[in-house]
Amino acid sequence: MGKLIILDHPLVKHKITLLRSKHTDVQLFRQLMQELSMMLAYEATRSIPVEKKTCETPLMQADAEMISTEKLAIVPILRAGLGMVDGLLSFMPMAKVGHIGLYRDHDSLQPVDYYCKLPEKIADMEVFVVDPMLATGGSVAHAIELVKGKGASHIRFLCVVSCPEGVACLQKAHPDVDIFTCALDKGLNEKGYILPGLGDAGDRLYGTK
Numbered sequence: 082m083g084k085l086i087i088l089d090h091p092l093v094k095h096k097i098t099l100l101r102s103k104h105t106d107v108q109l110f111r112q113l114m115q116e117l118s119m120m121l122a123y124e125a126t127r128s129i130p131v132e133k134k135t136c137e138t139p140l141m142q143a144d145a146e147m148i149s150t151e152k153l154a155i156v157p158i159l160r161a162g163l164g165m166v167d168g169l170l171s172f173m174p175m176a177k178v179g180h181i182g183l184y185r186d187h188d189s190l191q192p193v194d195y196y197c198k199l200p201e202k203i204a205d206m207e208v209f210v211v212d213p214m215l216a217t218g219g220s221v222a223h224a225i226e227l228v229k230g231k232g233a234s235h236i237r238f239l240c241v242v243s244c245p246e247g248v249a250c251l252q253k254a255h256p257d258v259d260i261f262t263c264a265l266d267k268g269l270n271e272k273g274y275i276l277p278g279l280g281d282a283g284d285r286l287y288g289t290k
Contacts, residue, residue, distance in 0.1 A: 083258045085248055086124060093120055093263050101279045107288045111164060114213065114241065114286065117263050118168025121239045125261045126172065129207045150175035154200050158183055158212040158224050161283035165211045165239065181224045192220040197227050204232025213282040215243035215262065217273050218250025225255050237261060244268050244275045
């Protein structure tokens with residue numbers, strides 16, 4: 082079973098509180114999303130493989146380790162997932178970026194995909210699928226299925242806020258995928274929104290409501 086990693090850090094808790102507040106404006110919301118994404122990237126990259134190298138310091142040649150610049154991929158789920166990309170790229174500027182377009186049918190709550198563009202050779206990469214919210218879990222599970230359909234097998238999912246229902250759905254659908262989140266909330270309302278949550282992440286990122 083994939084692990085559930087909840088970031089337990091005072092700075093994360095502080096930023097999550099600001100992110101949740103209905104008084105947080107678009108500019109600060111984007112900034113907080115980027116900062117929390119950086120913190121998630123730090124934890125989620127802890128176990129990625131490195132290659133043995135040598136490095137010439139000003140004093141001598143030293144043994145060194147580096148990440149392969151060709152083996153990292155970030156895959157945001159549109160549109161809200163785009164709000165996390167810059168934070169991850171600040172840690173992994175060499176990463177390739179794919180995109181998966183999904184929306185959730187408001188009546189059935191089932192995912193509908195409309196776009197998928199992934200890096201070549203993604204089957205050989207460490208893949209970070211990202212979306213701010215893990216609510217019902219259906220859209221994320223579907224997105225990861227699309228990534229696996231291209232041969233990827235080393236996949237991690239990063240989100241800012243999650244809930245037990247979404248975690249259970251994703252672990253059932255993809256038990257090999259580790260989940261990294263900043264908060265595990267209490268559950269969903271009748272419309273499939275996380276409580277207490279932070280509202281619609283896409284609308285708050287882009288000022289569309």
